Amino acid sequence: MKKIIGLVGIAGVMLLSACSNSDEALVISGKPWTEQFILPQILGQYIEEKTDIDVEYKEGLGEVAIMTPALEKGDIDLYVEYTGTGLKDVLKEESEVGESSDSVLEKVRKGYEEKFEATWLSPLGFENTYTLAYTKDNEYNAETYSELVEASKTGGMVFGAPHAFYERKGDGFDDLINTYPFVFSETQSLDPNVMYEALKNGDVDVIPAFTTDGRIERFDLQTTTDDLGFFPKYDAAPVVRMDALQKFPELEDVLNELAGKISEEDMLMMNARVDIDGDKPEDVAHDFLVEKGLIEK
Secondary structure (H helix, E strand, O other): OHHHHHHHHHHHHHHHHHHOOHHHOEEEEOOOOHHHHHHHHHHHHHHHHHOOOOEEEEOOOOOHHHHHHHHHHOOOOEEEEEHHHHHHHHOOOOOOOOOOHHHHHHHHHHHHHHHOOEEEOOOOOOEOOEEEEEEHHHOOOOOEHHHHHHHHOOOOOEEEEOHHHHHOOOOOHHHHHHHOOOOOOEEEEOOOOOHHHHHHOOOOOEEEEEOOOOHHHHOOEEEOEOOOOOOOOOEEEEEEEHHHHHHOOOHHHHHHOOOOOOOHHHHHHHHHHHHOOOOOHHHHHHHHHHHOOOOOO
8 A cells, every 4th residue: 555655646746747847837038138137027927917827937048149049949938039139130131221110020020930930029119229328528529320430530449348249140249340430449248237337437438238228327328329220120029939829829919918018218217227226127027017007016
């Protein structure tokens, strides 16, 4: 009898393990920087409020070179990507100067469905593009990238960017230099979460800042305009595996309820709360959803 009981116990443990397996959960991930810690929480908490889907978070998994294979292999089911990144860095396609958000979205949706069996849902409402930023005490007097190029020719300008920016194809450092012939005395590879401090402290002179980063305003940085249209649209939207949509039939409609709900100002304020005020991403996400009336307290 003891052997029978033992076998039954083992079987029960195996059954419980199977029931709690992550295969039964929707796996949401993000990249290793502030905004991408907040956005998975917004998606996940909203899904948990509106459905019975179990959500698992894999935070800060990696940049796009890691996220795309993880999505394709099924290691993750869902994350927020930016349309321009999907177009240039992943699909290796070009964009036209002034190309509309809808056109870029259509291209990436078609490309991801064909190549990765994943699709792009409705954009969340904000664009996070690049702006070359510098501290006002540098007195470059540049309002555009082209004017900043001229300032760089006087010598001594140090450029700092995340390591991934130097590796990106289509919208990274090498292509930027081909379009705008900057003359940098030095380039530095910096963690995206510390490059603003490096700029503020004078360790570097120019960075490719994210337009939704609250430190631009808090640190009183000068931003510049991409006057030659080098960067495409970078509208933020959920990217999800087709298998996950089949597995969780309610998922697409629920996620699309978040379409247009996050403004650039909303994202700026949320990022600032984490980066400057030290609040936790999950708390910031929860507060946003409550304040917008999307979930109950």
